[in-house]
Amino acid sequence: MFYTRAGRARLPGRFAIDFVKVDDKGRVTAGDADLVRDAFGYGDDVLAVADATVAAVHDGMDEASRISARTTPPVDEDAGNYVALRLSDGCFAFYEHLRKGSVRVAAGDKVRTGEVIGSLGFSGESTGPHLHFHVADGSTPLDAEGRPFEIRSYRKLGHYDDISKLGSPWMPMVDGKSATRVGEWPDGNDVVAFP
Template sequence: MVEKESSRHPEVALSLPFTGLWLARNSPARRVPSHGTDLFGERYAIDFVGVDERRRTAGHRDWRTFLATEPADRFFAYGRPILAPADGTVVEVHDGEIDHAGRRSQLALVPYMLGQAARVRQGVRAVAGNYLVIALPGGAFVALVHLRAGSVRVSPGEVVTAGQHVAACGNSGNSTQPHLHMQVMETRDFSVARGVPMAFRHFRERPRGARQFHTREYGVPAEGAVVEPLPLPGAHSTS
């Protein structure tokens, strides 16, 4: 683990919490705070958007793509299994927020962005949507955010293992299209949390503009890179 001066916690090593291809957005490899703010413990957060081999987030375009909202299930990420990124204990779960329509259209994004401040004032649930928080053995907490309504499969107090299917990717909370927001925090309470650095083990990465994947044993995905987890030696997923 590598100590970061900006945090009292060491960097937390995790597994990528999914299978298949995902695009890294708002990565702390690009800037810190990665989401432009420390609010809600987002200093080292990262977003992952499900994509195909062509880096597309959805396989279909029509007039709605350019002028209106789109059904959430049009996007590749929607409904994909989300896995526990480490062994730990579930300490908080919130489910029941709706999944919003997707917004790729600039016209549809304008009114959404105008409502951003109001969502922040409403608090964690309006921003995070459906989420779960897992307490890690080292004392930090990992949050998986914007989950699909009704998809959370674990309860507070439940012990989970790395690779266990815990929920599905959704479009709840402050989300313009289905994706997974992930962050590590010093406390389970988003409203006062400070972000903690994290990095991922054993994955392949295709940086923006590159044609080939390369294997990374440890690190943080670059901004705009497509990543896919690789099996850890002796590891297996549970469902």
């Protein structure tokens, strides 16, 4: 979605990835599909992708306990609870929709790769518990342009032909084996695992 600030249109999430946790059968929950706390991944640790400095933090936004009870926040609150890290190249890594009260860092803190910075949640403009991740050229969620990035390493397990099938079985790799990817960006609707 484009946002206009100070007369300039920007697309902060141009290269964003929404990470939704699924099990080996593609399910997003083993319990009540409407209960946020039953979603796979809800409350899981969110980790820093690099050694960085915390540039901005927003925590304290409430989230509904049921997906069906979610409300649409003002546009300025779409990111929900978030952390923005200033990376060594001057860009910023954004982690959005974090769980209320889970953010463990403050602006100015130094973080190390793999350090826990918060928990996956359901705050802001979110259709279900997930982690929205993107890299941008500015430290505020809407006043920045998205930048491409690579993921150091992941395993591609399979994919969904259509994202509307999320929650049902996904298509495994053709050879039945996962494929390790290095320095790449996953294709849309890929099912991946991290080391």
